[in-house]
Structures are given as structure tokens and as C-alpha cells.
Amino acid sequence: MNIDIYKHYLEDAETYKGGKTKLEIAKEHPGELVKLSSNENLLGSSPKAIEAIAQTLSSLNEYPDGSPDRLYDALYEFYDCTIPKAQFVVGNSGSEIIEMIIRGYLGEGLECIVSTPTFMPYLIFSKKIGAKVVDIPLTEDTFDLNTEAILSAVTDKTRLVFITNPNNPTGTYLSDNTIQDLLDHLPKHIVVVIDEVYRQFATVEDYSESHVWLSKGYNVIGVNSFSKAYGLAGLRIGYLYAQPRVANYLSKLVRPFFLSMLSLNGAIAALSDTSFIQQTVDLVVSGRELLYEHLDRLGITYWKSQGNFVLIKPEMNDLVFEQEMLKQGIMVRPVGNFGAKGCIRITIGLPVHNDKLVKALKAVLG
Ligand SMILES: Cc1ncc(COP(=O)(O)O)c(C=O)c1O
Numbered sequence: 254m255n256i257d258i259y260k261h262y263l264e265d266a267e268t269y270k271g272g273k274t275k276l277e278i279a280k281e282h283p284g285e286l287v288k289l290s291s292n293e294n295l296l297g298s299s300p301k302a303i304e305a306i307a308q309t310l311s312s313l314n315e316y317p318d319g320s321p322d323r324l325y326d327a328l329y330e331f332y333d334c335t336i337p338k339a340q341f342v343v344g345n346s347g348s349e350i351i352e353m354i355i356r357g358y359l360g361e362g363l364e365c366i367v368s369t370p371t372f373m374p375y376l377i378f379s380k381k382i383g384a385k386v387v388d389i390p391l392t393e394d395t396f397d398l399n400t401e402a403i404l405s406a407v408t409d410k411t412r413l414v415f416i417t418n419p420n421n422p423t424g425t426y427l428s429d430n431t432i433q434d435l436l437d438h439l440p441k442h443i444v445v446v447i448d449e450v451y452r453q454f455a456t457v458e459d460y461s462e463s464h465v466w467l468s469k470g471y472n473v474i475g476v477n478s479f480s481k482a483y484g485l486a487g488l489r490i491g492y493l494y495a496q497p498r499v500a501n502y503l504s505k506l507v508r509p510f511f512l513s514m515l516s517l518n519g520a521i522a523a524l525s526d527t528s529f530i531q532q533t534v535d536l537v538v539s540g541r542e543l544l545y546e547h548l549d550r551l552g553i554t555y556w557k558s559q560g561n562f563v564l565i566k567p568e569m570n571d572l573v574f575e576q577e578m579l580k581q582g583i584m585v586r587p588v589g590n591f592g593a594k595g596c597i598r599i600t601i602g603l604p605v606h607n608d609k610l611v612k613a614l615k616a617v618l619g
Pocket of ligand 1: 346349417421448450479480486490
């Protein structure tokens with residue numbers, strides 16, 4: 254008997270290659286490095302989270318809570334008691350939340366719609382379980398959502414539409430009008446996944462978090478992470494909120510004891526750390542503005558950003574640019590593989606990092 258036991262879409266699947274760590278880069282580039290390549294918080298982590306984690310260290314011999322109920326309570330409070338606890342699902346990072354949604358709704362013969370350039374795991378995770386990914390690219394140069402083309406691409410097999418607000422790597426955002434238009438015209442059974450892991454950095458007036466759409470009854474899932482503004486990327490924790498039936502459905506994918514006590518206590522403490530978030534957002538917003546001024550002066554093409562990063566298009570091969578910046582001690586991220594050909598994403602740091610960045614940009618491109 255010659256039976257092929259392999260699912261070829263899994264065997265041939267791409268794996269997501271995240272940004273390198275400082276340690277990995279330091280092997281080839283010894284010396285001081287500023288990491289502006291992974292959209293981390295250069296201010297550090299929420300001090301309240303660090304304190305809670307430190308206090309947890311003495312009880313690591315004990316199992317964590319079987320279910321993260323205490324975090325659901327904290328999220329309920331965080332959203333001013335407007336989203337019932339049963340509408341949240343917690344996961345080990347925003348990425349795991351995305352994978353959970355895909356496992357819940359997609360599979361062989363089913364489809365999702367994405368708009369590149371964007372966060373690639375939507376595509377990679379979907380293909381890994383045999384689903385078809387339909388890419389309706391953002392418009393060239395302005396990176397707007399092509400709502401009409403998305404609506405035309407919907408079939409009876411479509412289950413999910415992914416939108417990212419603000420978007421990685423472009424930094425662009427989707428206005429309330431754009432989202433309303435999409436939600437009003439999509440068939441009601443389609444779930445719109447709104448990835449809002451950079452939501453804290455959006456300052457424009459016509460930006461809304463997903464709970465606004467949720468409260469109006471739309472079938473949306475808001476994807477959130479503690480990796481960005483809270484500065485807890487190393488902890489791996491994220492959450493979603495959705496309509497009650499959707500949240501209940503996805504909660505079946507959660508394993509008991511899946512969340513470490515460190516993550517649970519760290520995240521609960523972080524949620525109450527409003528001053529750290531404010532400090533972080535202030536730094537990012539002022540850093541973004543200052544960087545625009547320098548980019549204008551240097552004549553480098555860039556896109557205004559609502560995230561903690563800025564997308565630029567240097568007049569130099571992107572991979573060569575990355576290496577030249579490394580020689581200057583700065584890690585940046587080429588994002589051609591996100592669909593942004595020739596572009597580089599740069600995370601906003603503290604003023605000292607931003608100064609070093611500008612000096613490096615001048616040395617490499619000036
Ligand atoms: C748009 C977007 N969504 C989700 C994530 C996942 O974040 P994490 O897995 O660290 O929670 C990232 C990380 O860079 C991202 O850029």
C-alpha cells in the first residue's frame with residue numbers, strides 16, 4: 254500500500270521569519286546595536302508589570318490559574334465595563350490569537366481575504382491549514398484599502414477578511430468611513446478581523462478601536478497584543494474581543510493552564526499602567542514628527558505613520574541599506590517580503606536612539 258500521509262500544504266508551508274534578535278546580529282556585527290527592527294518599545298516594559306513578574310518568581314513551582322479569569326476581569330475593567338468578560342479570549346501573543354482565529358474559521362476549501370503589504374502571518378497561517386488566501390493589495394503608493402475589489406472577491410467560501418489598523422509595515426490607518434463602508438457591504442456571516450496591536454499610537458480623529466464596531470453589532474474581532482505599547486514582547490501575551498458567539502466558539506481552542514503565571518500577572522498589572530502607556534505614546538508621537546523633518550531634509554521617501562514605526566523607501570537596494578545601517582550600529586527591517594518592495598521599516602526609539610538613527614541615515618544616504 255502506498256499511502257501518502259502528508260498534507261502537502263503543511264509540508265510545503267512557509268514559516269514566518271520574524272526580525273532577528275540583537276544576539277543573532279551581534280555575531281556578525283559586534284559592538285553597540287540599536288534595535289529598530291521589530292517595533293518593540295524602546296522605553297522598556299511597564300514598571301508595574303515588571304514588579305508583578307518579580308513578585309511571581311518565588312512561586313514558579315505552582316501551576317498558574319487553569320483559566321485566565323483574573324485577566325478577563327482586568328480586561329472588563331480596562332474597557333470601562335463595556336465589553337462583557339465572555340467576549341474576550343486570551344492567547345500567548347497576538348500571533349497566537351491570529352492563528353486561533355484561522356484555526357477556528359478556515360480549512361481546506363475555505364478562503365480568507367488579505368491586503369498586502371501587511372503582517373504576513375495571516376497568509377502563512379491560513380495556507381498552513383489548507384485555506385486559500387485571496388490578496389487584494391492596498392492601492393499603490395497611498396496604501397488605501399481597495400474595498401470595491403474586496404467585496405468583488407467574496408465567494409460563498411470566504412470566512413475571514415483581515416484588516417490591520419494601523420497597518421504593519423505601512424503605518425497607514427483605516428478611517429471610520431472606510432471601515433463602515435466595508436462592514437456595511439460584506440455579507441453578515443463573514444468575520445472581519447481587525448488587527449489593532451498598534452492602536453495606542455493612532456492619534457488621528459477618524460480612527461476607532463474595534464470595540465466601537467463591536468458595540469454597533471458588527472461581526473468583528475479585535476486583535477490585541479501586550480508586545481507593543483506595554484513593552485512585553487518577550488512575555489508573549491495577547492487577546493481578542495468579539496461578539497459573544499464568536500468568542501465562545503474561539504474559546505474552545507484554548508488549552509487549560511496555557512498562560513504562564515508570569516504572563517498572567519504581568520499583563521494584569523500592565524493594564525493599569527496608564528502612565529507608562531502615556532509616556533510611550535508621547536515618545537513615539539514626538540519621535541515620529543521629528544523623524545519626518547529629518548527625512549524631508551534628506552529627501553527620503555516615507556509614509557506618515559499611526560504606528561510606532563515609519564516606512565521609508567531609500568534610493569538604495571533595501572538589503573544593502575540594511576547592511577550599511579548595521580555598520581552604523583542600527584538594526585532596521587527590510588519589508589519586501591511583507592509586500593512593500595524596496596521599503597524599510599524603522600521603529601521609533603528614545604531621543605538618543607533617534608539621534609543615532611538620523612546620523613546613520615545621513616552617513617548611508619546623505
Ligand atoms: C500587525 C501585527 N499583528 C500582530 C502582531 C503580533 O504580535 P505578538 O505576536 O508579538 O503579540 C504583530 C507583531 O509585530 C503585528 O505587527
